[in-house]
Amino acid sequence: MSRIVTLTTDFGLEDEYVGVMKGVILTRAPEATIIDLSHGIERQNIHQAAALISSAYRFFPAKTIHLVVVDPGVGSSRKLILLLADGHLFMAPDNGVLGPLLEPEHFQAAYEVQCEQYYLQPVSPTFHGRDILAPVAAHLAAGLDPAAVGPALSLQALTIPARPALxxxxxxxxxxxxxxxxxxxxxxxxxxxxxxxxxxxxxxxxxxxxxxxxxxxxxxxxxxxxxxxxxxxxxxxxxxxxxxxxxxxxxxxxxxxxxxxxxxxxxxxx
Known part of the structure; x- marks a missing residue:
């Protein structure tokens, strides 16, 4: 069964970054349907990306995989996570970009991505979107059990950023x-x-x-x-x-x- 994978990044479209992520996904899950939500997020603007994904996901079928790569801390000790919320799957760095979904009424489960057997090797320290998130998303689209990506995380263990002042x-x-x-x-x-x-x-x-x-x-x-x-x-x-x-x-x-x-x-x- 074909699964939908959406992409949201701050990469723009001038370079090859978006295209190669799609190539990685389709190599492993050729039946996946890839939807570009946006690649025009302002550089490193986590709040803008959070607002976009929390608004857009509800227009997709349940079990859609939403890949969000706005990652100022790429290569650091920040975690990469898989979040299950409202019947959807979200993959992103644990930097608050999924903050609006980290509420008890949305949250179902979360896992830290540690399944190195699914990574694209060697892993670049500057492009985890291509080498970790994209291939793991592809395996999920092909039927991988979400619990297989790594250890479970509690809601309290996830990063909820300070929201813009209101x-x-x-x-x-x-x-x-x-x-x-x-x-x-x-x-x-x-x-x-x-x-x-x-x-x-x-x-x-x-x-x-x-x-x-x-x-x-x-x-x-x-x-x-x-x-x-x-x-x-x-x-x-x-x-x-x-x-x-x-x-x-x-x-x-x-x-x-x-x-x-x-x-x-x-x-x-x-």
Whole structure:
């Protein structure tokens, strides 16, 4: 039975890295279906990758294998892990990139990847995605029991990173968050979730003020086209978070903004 393997990396597409990972997988699991989720993650941006994979995996069938390689600590003592969560399999470095899935309601099991018999030899200290994660993912796609990859890990043994700062002041009706990344269009993703906005403001979101990089944006729009071309706007993205965008433009360039920049949402003064 063919299994789906998704790939999420910060490799870009200029070099051979993504292609050779696919070659390694297909050599060992020729019936696997490989799906590129993204190779445009900002370099070493663990939070952006975490937001992407935690949003995207639910659109795939159960037992899909999700391979995430955003690995600033490659070659160090950090672990490589296989996580079973919500009926899916996730392979990644244990650096917090799977943080949103490390909650009791999602977690099923986890294993440290130590099955050297499945590695591509010799293992490069700079490319564990190719030499360890890809071949092990291929064997999983071909039917390997997840428990065979290595010793079991408890939820408490896994790395849960400090999440981007989010402060909700219910008395002042203010939410303070930050930008976690940008997409291909220059739209800026934040860590302010739609649920937090709805819980604090209800139906008043159309009159909110969003402050970012000295710009004040009035209201949260229902569609990009609700603003004229070239105008900046705030919108709830398809990922379910507050997004800063420019209709038919590039918000990251317009604001000279990027990961870590602060975003404030508040009610207007009466």
């Amino acid at each position: 402060k909700i002041d219910r008395r002042q009706l203010t939410i303070r968050g930050e930008i976690t990344g940008k997409d291909h269009f220059g739209n800026l993703q934040t860590n302010i979730e739609a649920g937090s906005l709805n819980a604090l403001y209800g139906e008043k979101i159309s009159s909110l003020r969003v402050l970012v990089r000295g710009e004040t944006i009035i209201g949260i729009q229902g569609a990009y086209a609700h603003k004229d071309p070239g105008e900046i706007l705030a919108i709830l993205s398809s990922r379910g978070v507050l997004e800063i965008a420019v209709n038919q433009g590039n918000a990251a360039m317009f604001l000279d903004a990027g990961t870590g920049d602060k975003v404030t949402v508040k009610m207007p003064k009466r």
